[in-house]
Amino acid sequence: MDTKIYQEDQIAEASKQIVNGELVAFPTETVYGLGANALLADSVRKVFEVKGRPSDNPLIVHIAEVSQLEEYVDNFHPLTEKIIKNFWPGPLTMIFCIKKGSLPRVVTGGLSTAAFRMPDNKKTLDFIRLSGVPIVGPSANTSGKPSPTTAAHVYHDMKGKIAGILDDGPTQIGVESTVLDLSDPKKPPMILRPGAVTKEVLEKVLQTTIEIDSHLVKENEAPKAPGMKYKHYSPDTQVMMIRPEDWEAAIQWGKENHQVIGILAGPKVIERWGKEVRETFSYTDNSIKAATHGLFAGLRALDDSQKLSIIYVEIFSEEGLGEAYMNRLKKAAGQKYFEK
Template sequence: MPETLHLAATSDGIAQAAALLRAGGLVAMPTETVYGLAADARDDRAVARIYAAKNRPAFNPLIVHLPDLASAERIARLSPEARALAASFWPGPLTMVLPLRPDAGLSPLVTAGLDTVAIRLPAHLVARDLLRAAGIPLAAPSANPSGRVSPTRAEHVLAGLSGRIEAVLDGGACAVGVESTILGLDGPPALLRPGGVPVEAIEAVLGAPLALPGDPTLPKAPGQLASHYAPEARLRLNATEARAGEVLVGFGPVAGALTLSAQGDLLEAAANLFHLLREADALAGPGGAIAFAPVPETGLGLAINDRLRRAAAPRP
């Protein structure tokens, strides 16, 4: 990949960043919390590249950044509580996890195959200009290698991701400097992560306390269960051939009825994973079984195997 571009937050820089995003590129953008590593949330391959660039070991749900409430309405269902919170805190450092609309058009890698989506309307003026210029929903976790400190300046992004992404759009230092507050709103309002909006302010709008971490009413955060996002069919891993009644999903030299990547390309495999899980489940039918060929435990293979192990784990 060519050297990562360091773009100024001018009209030309924003237009160049927007064009890169529409073409499937990765662009680090400033928000009021931290810099986010943005990609087209509808593009499977672009979203898979986020995980590759960050060396992220699991497919956890990503936050979708949008310019306005109308955009949020097109991909999620907002309850009265969500609308009240949006009126008070959007744009701003509040992320809401909401029921996903069936026709939202997002890559399933963004939602990790769940029927909910995490949405935020950033307040940073450069981020808002970029979202309007790009005209697409942007998936954007923090713009740093997995496990490293979140970046609050463009130079922090370049120190960790230079040469792995197309560009960073320099909007100066982030004002808040901590990640957004995340609320689960697909049921009773629950705090999933404290952050830039105080809990007390949220509770004042809702007129009721939030469920807090440790409360028995708190929904499980995505990725916490050993068996998670599992298909109806039973899963067998590290298979080199199909047994009777199994749908084999191949990889590399192991051919199957479906394949993650005939070339053994982990980026292609990651982009295909959630789609093929659903397709294999439909082919297997009631009481059926799915077998997956071995996938290397390197790079994106770590995230692919993490997801497959959760899907194959014994059901509660």
Template sequence: MNLETTEKLRPDADGLARAADLLAAGRLVAFPTETVYGLGADARNATAVAGIFAAKGRPAFNPLIVHVADAAAAREIAVFDTDADRLADAFWPGPLSLVLPVRAGAGLSELVTAGLPTVAIRVPGNPVAAALLNAFGGPVAAPSANPSGRVSPTTATHVLDGLDGKIAAVVDGGACTVGLESTIVATGADGARLLRPGGLPAEAIETALGRPLAAAETPGTAPEAPGQLASHYAPEMALRLDCAAPAADEVWLGFGPAARAADLNLSPNGDLVEAAAALFAALREIDRLGRVSGKARACVSPVPDTGLGRAINDRLRRAAAPRPQGG
């Protein structure tokens, strides 16, 4: 049900000031990051954070990522160890979220952490996001700005497609440059663990640490970090993965030179960076093509499982997973 008129704000001084004022008033504001558009709320305001879950239809056991303007602000909220310091120095601002112990007195709503003793936190690299965080002056909880379980938005139009009338505003900062959510790493006594592959390749993180990342255990019903639910990032139509060619009743989402005849191609030249940036828009487009053609599912070409390909394949597997009943 639509409850309000969603403002579309420009990424200039006036638009960012308006967005910051709305956040301070406990309202929801979508904004661009280099990964995807986030749906922001004051992370210290429990009512505002609850509004995120209501607008998205998001399970309350699924924690949120807190966005801050710089590493100093992050250290006021979370307890950093040596690995976290090394990764923050190497990759912030950028598409890396760290899961760390919450600092006593951080003042975060418990809805942000889903009752866990840890918090996922990052410093986004998008200049519009940085300007908004500086204008607001506090931590902003921001999952992807889309209905829960659906395709993440990489433009303001995508945000409005799913949340128009359910949020106060969206700052239109153009298309996201990375196009995949942040990589999530937890650090602690057990070492550094990869909780979710994303826009920063795991290989780069391992180089910075000087050792391999440990894989996270598959979560049960209570995820340790965002994006770990088995069914997530889902388009309307069913997906068949790792197929060389489509059946007659399938839309073909291709990758690379071998799939130049595909209805859509994530990267005709086989560029994983280009494919990552195009993925979520392509998942939306195959739904449109399916509606036009009457086809009920899509065939997806294989994508190499290296570098950003690991994150692309992670999103595709979750998009293709069986949907929860009522989800």
């Protein structure tokens, strides 16, 4: 199969592929998604097939109009309207109980709930509207690997497997959306996957306490939302998290154990330790925003060099956006920190 790169004037053509049951990757403000018609079970099964994704892992349904929710959601949480007003379109996914039979079982992973999002990307909103159907959109990469933040990343993983890719350049945020569980209208919302819409921001807007589900889903467990597995977002090269005080010891250990090291970090760390290792990938600056934007791209770049035996990655405080960064990094590293 030829995988076509669609530009802005070809969105209608890309939408026809979705209607016809084919797969087309699309851009969002977070990462690129792998699109299929959410109402065609056979098309959704193709998503699992080309990604190599476990079929118990539920998918996020992308919509372009709030009114589409009413076709599927059984019982809205009382905070839904306020959340939509403040955060849609945007990097926030909401989980609701759905009307029985309203979506194929393969979309929900066999659950009575489903996840919905309205992405903040004009091309993709036009893409969904022209398709006339809701579109599933897990990250457009091989399952378990770092998510794609450019069309080139998608092409690397999906060339010859899907009909096309709608290109809109690099994504703005770099990690997947916040997933908020609203399936029980009687309970406060709970974050199942942290993202750019942080706990602090949600609490300020909604004037209620928001919990974060820190449970790590094992391989034999069915997750309620994407990205909840114990290990995820992992390149083939081993990843290890480095605390600020451990860089010297980690570099020395690597040399003594004949490790070929790469470093993924901000300019401050790269300037101090970059000359001691084989390869580096620097975030654009030392901020958590830059780190979050560059995490997946950096993991991919260092892994694709095929020269390294280990990738050392800078950690950040688990506050605000740091919660999302560290959530992805811990899973990429299989929870492994360097220990002296």
